[in-house]
């Protein structure tokens with residue numbers, strides 16, 4: 001199986017702080033991976049570097065076989081718009097655009113035609129069709145996040161990075177969004193890499209990677225929420241930080 005994302009020896013330092021200390025990992029096509037670790041362990045930094053939103057101090061990032069870190073900033077941005085999808089905790093929908101306009105926006109940013117029929121089809125397949133002419137603030141948090149997932153899917157990216165996608169949601173909405181992310185992998189064949197603090201959210205992934213002090217600190221396949229919580233508590237004890 002090809003790798004959607006490959007990270008080679010990523011290091012990232014901020015002054016005297018080492019946020020990433022030599023992380024190598026591969027995310028195969030069609031997989032759902034959660035990244036967990038105590039606060040300050042480097043999860044967000046890893047996601048930002050892997051997604052080409054930030055540059056590692058050293059090391060290499062490959063997305064769909066292309067070395068992103070070899071690009072200059074302009075080429076990196078262009079590549080990101082075409083090949084990478086994002087889902088953030090705060091939805092990041094534009095408040096003055098309708099749901100449908102938000103969903104097709106990435107195509108316009110990537111310099112492609114805004115394909116409204118594809119946007120509509122996607123919204124229909126995600127059960128959001130009746131909201132397509134609404135503004136984001138007319139939707140619940142869970143519905144907004146599902147729109148954000150639809151938007152991330154539209155360019156058929158090599159990978160979707162999700163940063164705490166359920167952090168602002170109630171339990172039921174969180175479950176719907178996680179089920180959707182799982183469907184994105186199993187039904188749409190996409191690759192999802194998700195940072196989360198929540199062991200229940202992580203249990204929807206096929207594998208969890210743990211970070212501690214900027215290094216990989218193990219992994220768990222077919223994770224249960226209990227097994228994840230236990231591993232996380234142990235990492236917290238080792239590093240002296242609450243998870």
Ligand SMILES: Nc1ncnc2c1ncn2[C@@H]1O[C@H](COP(=O)(O)OP(=O)(O)OP(=O)(O)O)[C@@H](O)[C@H]1O
Pocket residue numbers: 014017018019037038039040041042043044045046
């Ligand atoms: N822009 C920055 N400038 C300076 N230090 C930073 C910056 N971003 C992150 N760091 C530091 O790098 C380390 C890793 O931070 P990061 O945000 O990646 O951790 P995290 O695991 O995502 O934490 P949390 O779970 O609290 O969000 C921390 O020590 C943090 O203080």
